[in-house]
Every structure is written in structure tokens, then in C-alpha cells.
Amino acid sequence: MCYKSDRCDEEKDVAVSYYNFEQQNPLAQSQNSWAVFGPYYDHVLGWWQMKDDPHFLFLKYEDMTRDLTSAVKTIASFLKKDLADDAVRAVVEACSFQTMKERYAQSSYKPLQIFTRKGKIGDWKNYFTPEQNREFDAEYEDKMAGTGLTLDFE
Incomplete structure (x- = not known):
């Protein structure tokens, strides 16, 4: 769980990514909020x-x-599909962040063009102030404690 101020990387990265996405969305720019549609952990x-x-x-x-x-192998197993190694490699290539970013950038559908940003873990550290970090951690600990959901941190 997230019990240290630097241990909520996953949720913080989601918040930053969503915030940046919404700032490029003309319908939501006036919101100025990390979570326009509600807290991430309630959704999760x-x-x-x-x-x-x-x-x-x-x-x-x-x-x-x-x-x-x-x-990819976990998903294939979940779907009860056997994939040869070359098929796994093809899926990995097609689903890499860089490949998806390049394909989305070429889309004529504007929301797809802005859907990908950096794809980096830990980028929240470039956006959260120390106070935002403390507030996020406190609320996260309150909401997630005892749920059994554990997250891996960078």
C-alpha cells in the first residue's frame, strides 16, 4: 500500500496523465482539477x-x-490462446508505447492525437508540489487501507 510520501507513483502518474490529457481537451480546460470525473481510487x-x-x-x-x-503472454493465457513466440513479439511491437504514440499522432481523430504523452513511470514528481503529494498520500491511505489491493512502486 501507499504509506510513504513517495510510494503512490501509479496513482499520481495516472492523475498527471489525466490532467494533461484534459488540459488539451477544449471541453474540460476550465476544470483545473486533477480528477474531473472523481477520485481514481474510487474507480479502481x-x-x-x-x-x-x-x-x-x-x-x-x-x-x-x-x-x-x-x-502479452498473461493476456493470451487469460483468453485461452496459444501464441507462438513470433506472434508475441508482433503484439509487443504493435502495443509498445512508442508505436501507439506514432499511430495515434497520425489519426484524423483529434482525441487520439492527444491520448499519449510520455509513457513514463514517476513523471508525477515533475508536477506535484510537496503539499499536493502529502494531501494525495493522506487521502489515498484513507481510501485504500484494508482493501487488499497492493501496488508496485518504482
């Missing part, structure tokens, strides 16, 4: 309640970023 916990349902697979962006090949 709603899905986390389904953790034991065999129809759901939970993957974390940070895990996929660190080892996309393993994530």
Missing part, C-alpha cells in the same frame, strides 16, 4: 471488487511498461 476499487470474477483480468500499466512481453 469499484473494479477491484470484481477481482475474483474469472471474467476479469487486472493488469497495471507499470507492470506492462516494465515487461510487456510477460503482459
Whole structure:
């Protein structure tokens, strides 16, 4: 869980990514909020309640970023599909952040053009003030404590 001020990297990166995305969205620029549609952890916990349902697979962006090949194999297994090594490599290449960013940039659909930003873990540190960091940590600890949802941090 997130019990140290520098241990909420996943949620903070999501907040920063979403904030930057919304700042490029003309319909939401006036919001000036980290979470226009509500707290991230409320959303996550709603899905986390389904953790034991065999129809759901939970993957974390940070895990996929660190080892996309393993994530692709996990998804294939979840879908009960056997993939040859060359097929796994093709999926990994097609789903890499850089490949998706390049493809989205070429889209005629404006929201896709702004959908990808950096794809870096820990970028929240460039945006959160120390006070925002403390406030986020306190609220996160309050909301997530005792849920059984554990997150890996950089």
C-alpha cells in the first residue's frame, strides 16, 4: 500500500496523465482539477471488487511498461490462446508505447492525437508540489487501507 510520501507513483502518474490529457481537451480546460470525473481510487476499487470474477483480468500499466512481453503472454493465457513466440513479439511491437504514440499522432481523430504523452513511470514528481503529494498520500491511505489491493512502486 501507499504509506510513504513517495510510494503512490501509479496513482499520481495516472492523475498527471489525466490532467494533461484534459488540459488539451477544449471541453474540460476550465476544470483545473486533477480528477474531473472523481477520485481514481474510487474507480479502481469499484473494479477491484470484481477481482475474483474469472471474467476479469487486472493488469497495471507499470507492470506492462516494465515487461510487456510477460503482459502479452498473461493476456493470451487469460483468453485461452496459444501464441507462438513470433506472434508475441508482433503484439509487443504493435502495443509498445512508442508505436501507439506514432499511430495515434497520425489519426484524423483529434482525441487520439492527444491520448499519449510520455509513457513514463514517476513523471508525477515533475508536477506535484510537496503539499499536493502529502494531501494525495493522506487521502489515498484513507481510501485504500484494508482493501487488499497492493501496488508496485518504482
